[in-house]
Amino acid sequence: MGKFLDLTANGVATGMIYALIALGFVIIYKATHVLNFAQGGLVALGAYFTYNASVTWGLPFPLACVLGVLMTAALGVVVERLVLQRMVGQPVFAVIMVTIGLLFMMNAFIEAVWGAERLNQGDPWGLQTVRIGDVALEHRELWAMGTALVILAAFFAFFRFSPLGVAMRATAVDQEAATAQGISPRMIFALSWGIAGGVGAVAGIFLTTGSRAAEPAVGLIALVAFPAIILGGLDSPIGAVVGGIIIGITQNLTGGYINTNFEDVVGTTFDRVMPYVVMIVILLVRPYGLFGTKEVQRI
């Protein structure tokens, strides 16, 4: 039981990071109906920008984080303005492929500037662990949970109460009606990309600090948020958070129980694949995710 609790608690910490990435997907999907593969690239770039600011430029870590988040958010807006804005009205396929092309480019850009090797950011959170009964949590994980909670709370408050947040929700529900109320969809689209870039960067920082390191593959690892948003439904922010946490717990429990006990059957790194297996099963049972809106088809 102790092991189970420990794995679950650690899974929640990982899951909160996934929830941030998933939130980035969902915000863009809700506002623009674009399935954004480049989100993985934004997560990785956020991590590298922060690395650059803290290690290469020698800035203090908190400042580097803020800078990294701002730069990634700005990049998100630029990408939206330069590329995605021109794709409005194109077929779904074309838009998805554009974001995949962007992921391809971001990946190459990272390898070009920072190289393919693992870069250690150091341990800004400290290496100590906190023990509560059987549960041992690293400081990084506590920070991740705390930060994610604050950010998620801030966003739900933002969507619920601020005029801009309400404008974003209005655009998501009915773009024409929102436009008639004086809301500029172009601004909303750019804003959603900026937010997605920002939260992605935060996730990226947590994915690459402490015992982990920045490497180009982070862009692909971040795509594990796909199972999370499938679980939650593509257009449900709450679903993204719930899905992210479930995927985090699933992954950790798989690593703790199945990986070690059934290594001969499933291989050593089955925990990396498990989210996708869960995703496929869920999609077969409920093709629009657990909390997603069912699309109505007409001829």
Added chain:
Amino acid sequence: MSVSTPSRRRLRNLRMPTSYADDLRLLPSRWLRVSVAVGVLFILSLPFWTPEFFVNESVWNRLWVTIGIFTIGALGLNLLTGFTGQVSLGHAFFIGAGSYASAQFGAEWGVPLAGWLLMCAAVGAIVGTVIGPFALRLRGDYLVIITFGLVIIGQHLFSNWDSVTGGGSGVNFQAPTTLVPGVDFAEITLFGHEFSRDEGFIYLVWLVALISIVLVKNIVRTRPGRAFQAVRDRDLAAEVIGVSLFRYKVGAFAISSALAAVAGGLFGAHAQFVEPTQFSIFLSIEYVAIIIIGGLGTVFGTVLGAVFFELLPEVVNKGLEFYVPPFVKDPNDPLATKGVITVDNLEQMLRGLVIVLFLMFEPRGLAAIWRRVKTYFLTWPFSY
């Protein structure tokens, strides 16, 4: 100006289809028949010459083997995505399945060439038939995500099914290349010219590519092709008018992955070594890029796309010999003191950029550009 004289009209009939019956023909015009013949002759001539000003002999030969392999795989993807509208990122998985099938059947069991190629196709078709039903339940974004997951799971399978795939360290193997006794594609001698292994593979790969092209062309111009396109344009409407979604969606997946597996088999047999990292999502993206650049829903465009996408790095390499931009590391300078990005990175970035630019400015690909240029010259001096 009496442009529409009978002779002029006849001239035009040589070059452009003028009736629906023409549209259904395999080779509608004499102009096309001549072009195909020229194309085949070009391929046949490849082992005998090398444009030395561009690349050296070994690069040139390997380039055309690669283009051929990518053409076969991309034809499969274009049938699935371009003609049937089922967007799939899972192609890398099917390619990988074919590669390991060639290692198992060709090298391990010693099945002769035609046999193991067919077995690769069978493996692909079976895997495709298993995956296909997903497309019945999911569409659009969700299908993209699930095929993406398929590649991740596939890579895990390839790295852990040690007895067949050799695990993470890959598998070395020699698949037979003898078609009939006396014709070994690894050792051809023609007109006194002894072919190298790569040169022999050009013939082998393009022979298979030609068969695939004819196969796909025949599928798309007949009843199944029209059914595929009906499914693409509106699957519900297609079902209402009597097109079996089950048969055609699953069928498209089966044919597409069979072609992918054949491409994978040839890839493995040529490289003589495969490992799981080769079948990552980026391979799928390369294939998607080829059909986007070439033109979705065109057979000719697929070939153009493969040529363009694989030639691009070589052209970049050649260009760098004349001018190295300050931000690129000089490939001839081992210390590479100045510049930030390596040539590999530059090529990968350009490939990503090409995908984005084509989607933004010419979503119908090279085939559309080709058609426009052709129409311009054929209808000159009129614009239509």
